[in-house]
Amino acid sequence: MPETIQGYIETVEAQIRWRRARPVVSLELRRHLEDQRDAFAAEGREDPERLAVEEMGDPVSVGTELDRLHRPRPQWGLLGMTIALACLGAFLRVGFACSSFVMTVLALALGTAALLGMYFLDVSSLARRPRAIYVGALAAGVLALCLLPHVNYYTAYYIRYVILLYPAVYALWLYSCRGTGWRNFALAVAGGIPLAVIAMLASFMFGLFILLVCGLVLLLCAVWMGWFGPGRWKFAGTALVLAVGMPALFFGMGYGESFVMRLRLALHPELDPKGAGYAGWIMKRYLEDVPLVRERSGSFAAGIGFGGRMYGGLFGGERGYTEFRIDQEFIPLSLLVEFGWLAYLLLMAAITALLVWLLVRCLRQKHQVGRLTALAVVLSLGLETLFSAALNLGFVFFVAHLPLVSGNLHTVIDMALIGLALSVFRGGSVLRDEPPTGKRRSVFPWRVKISVVSTKEE
Amino acid sequence: MELDKSLVSGSMAMLVLKLLEDGDKYGYQMIEELRRRSDDTFHLKAGTLYPLLHGLEEKGLVTAYEGEAAAGKPRRYYRLTKRGGAALREKEAAWNDYARAVGRVLEGGACLA
Incomplete structure (x- = not known):
C-alpha cells in the first residue's frame, strides 16, 4: 500500500490501460487526497498524507474499476x-x-x-x-x-x-x-x-x-x-x-x-x-x-x-x-x-x-x-x-x-x-470541458514582449 | 455499531443521488455530507465513490463540470440530471417497499391467514 499521494496515484494509473483516461482520473483523485490531507492536518493529526492515502481504499481495486469504466468506444x-x-x-x-x-x-x-x-x-x-x-x-x-x-x-x-x-x-x-x-x-x-x-x-x-x-x-x-x-x-x-x-x-x-x-x-x-x-x-x-x-x-x-x-x-x-x-x-x-x-x-x-x-x-x-x-x-x-x-x-x-x-x-x-x-x-x-477562465484574453494566442533598452550613457 | 458493508453497497448509488438532490457537490463534500447525515454510520471510501460517480455519469444520471470550491480551488462538481432524479425516485420507492417488508418480517406480523 503506497504511503504518499504520488505513490497512490501512480498505482491507480498503472491499472488503467487507456493512457488518455489516466490524467483525467488522477486529477480528481489527487484533488480529493489533498483535501483529505489538509483536513487531517487541520485536525492536528500526525502524518496526514499517509492517513489520507489510507482513507482512499485499495488503489489496485480502484484503478481496476476505473479501467473498466474508462475504455475507448470503438466506432x-x-x-x-x-x-x-x-x-x-x-x-x-x-x-x-x-x-x-x-x-x-x-x-x-x-x-x-x-x-x-x-x-x-x-x-x-x-x-x-x-x-x-x-x-x-x-x-x-x-x-x-x-x-x-x-x-x-x-x-x-x-x-x-x-x-x-x-x-x-x-x-x-x-x-x-x-x-x-x-x-x-x-x-x-x-x-x-x-x-x-x-x-x-x-x-x-x-x-x-x-x-x-x-x-x-x-x-x-x-x-x-x-x-x-x-x-x-x-x-x-x-x-x-x-x-x-x-x-x-x-x-x-x-x-x-x-x-x-x-x-x-x-x-x-x-x-x-x-x-x-x-x-x-x-x-x-x-x-x-x-x-x-x-x-x-x-x-x-x-x-x-x-x-x-x-x-x-x-x-x-x-x-x-x-x-x-x-x-x-x-x-x-x-x-x-x-x-x-x-x-x-x-x-x-x-x-x-x-x-x-x-x-x-x-x-x-x-x-x-x-x-x-x-x-x-x-x-x-x-x-x-x-x-x-x-x-x-x-x-x-x-x-x-x-x-x-x-x-x-x-x-x-x-x-x-x-x-x-x-x-x-x-x-x-x-473528454472534459475546461471551465472558461473568466479572464479577458487576447484574440491571438501568442504575445510578443518588446523591451526597449536605452544604450545612451548617462 | 459496525454496519455490514453488503447492506450499504447495493444502496450506495441511491444515497449519492440523494445527496445531489439538494445541490451540486464534489466528491470530498459528498463523503463528508454522507458521514454527517448518517451520524458517522456511512463511512464511504473515496476509492468506492469515484468509480460509482463515473458510472452514474456514464449512465446519464449525473453530469459533471469544473467549478470553484472554497479558496478558489478548482473541483469537479456533480449535478443530478432529470433522468437521475427519476431514477432516484424509483430507487427510493423500491427501498421503502423493501424496508417495510423487512420490518414486517422482523416484527413477526402481517402474515396471510
Whole structure:
C-alpha cells in the first residue's frame, strides 16, 4: 500500500490501460487526497498524507474499476460504413466520371489515412488550443488565396478544401469565447466574419452558405448550452436578428437582384433554356422518362456532366453569367439516368443513413465542445448532400458535391471530417470541458514582449 | 455499531443521488455530507465513490463540470440530471417497499391467514 499521494496515484494509473483516461482520473483523485490531507492536518493529526492515502481504499481495486469504466468506444460500424461508401464513391468516379484510376485509388488511400489519423486523434488536444487552430485556419485561407493557382477564372479554386473545414474551426472558436456577457457573445459572432470574408474572396458561394448556416446553428447551440451565461433568449434573439439582417443588408447593397434571378432560374430553368437555365433544363428533360430500374442505357449525354452556365454569383464581381465546369458533381444523375431511380435512391439513402447515424451519436455526446464540433461536421456534410441531391434533380443553385462520392480531394476532406467526429465519439468517456477562465484574453494566442533598452550613457 | 458493508453497497448509488438532490457537490463534500447525515454510520471510501460517480455519469444520471470550491480551488462538481432524479425516485420507492417488508418480517406480523 503506497504511503504518499504520488505513490497512490501512480498505482491507480498503472491499472488503467487507456493512457488518455489516466490524467483525467488522477486529477480528481489527487484533488480529493489533498483535501483529505489538509483536513487531517487541520485536525492536528500526525502524518496526514499517509492517513489520507489510507482513507482512499485499495488503489489496485480502484484503478481496476476505473479501467473498466474508462475504455475507448470503438466506432467500427461507422468507420466501416465510411470506408465502404468511399470505396463505392471511388468505383462510381472511375465508372461515371472518367476519373483516373491511379488518382482515385490514391485519394481513397489518403482519405482512409486521414479518417484513421483523425479517428485516433485526441480531440481534447484541439479543445485546449482553439484560438491557435482558428488563427492557423485563417492563415491557411489567406495563404491559399494568395498562392494557390487560379483555375476557375479569377478564383483560387482549391481554397474550397480549406473553407470546408471552417465550420469545425468555428465550433472551436465558439468554445474559446465562453464566458458571461455580451463581450464574449460579440467576440463569438465576430470570429465568423474573417472566415466568411475568405469564402467571399474565394467566390466559393456554397462554402459561404454552409459556413453561415452552420455558424448560426452552432451559435444558437452555444447560447443554449449557456456558454455566454444566463439570458439565453436575448442572445438567441440577437443571433437570429443578425441572421436575418445580414441577407437584408446584402439585398440593400444591390446583390439581391442577382440572388433572386439565380433562384428563379434554379426553380424554373425553362425560362432560359439556352442560357443560364440550360443545365437545369436539360437535366429535367433527362429525368422525364427514367424508370425505377433500368439496364445500363448508355444514353446519358456526357456534355451535361462537364459544364454549364449559372446566373451570377451572390456577391462581388461575379455578376452576370458565370460559366462553370463540373466533372464529378453529376455522378448521382449519371447513375440515375443509366440505371433508373432505384440506384439513385439507394445511393442517397446510404449517404443519408451514415449522416443520420453520425447525428444520433453526436446528440448523445456529453462533452460540449466535442458535440459542437461533431455537429459542425454533420451539418456541413448534410447541407452538401441536400444541395447535391437538388443539383442532380435539376435545381442548379449551388454546385454541391456528394460527400464521399464526388471528387477525389473532396473525398479526402470528407473522410478527415468524419474521422474528427468519430474521434469525439471514441473518446467520449474521458473528454472534459475546461471551465472558461473568466479572464479577458487576447484574440491571438501568442504575445510578443518588446523591451526597449536605452544604450545612451548617462 | 459496525454496519455490514453488503447492506450499504447495493444502496450506495441511491444515497449519492440523494445527496445531489439538494445541490451540486464534489466528491470530498459528498463523503463528508454522507458521514454527517448518517451520524458517522456511512463511512464511504473515496476509492468506492469515484468509480460509482463515473458510472452514474456514464449512465446519464449525473453530469459533471469544473467549478470553484472554497479558496478558489478548482473541483469537479456533480449535478443530478432529470433522468437521475427519476431514477432516484424509483430507487427510493423500491427501498421503502423493501424496508417495510423487512420490518414486517422482523416484527413477526402481517402474515396471510
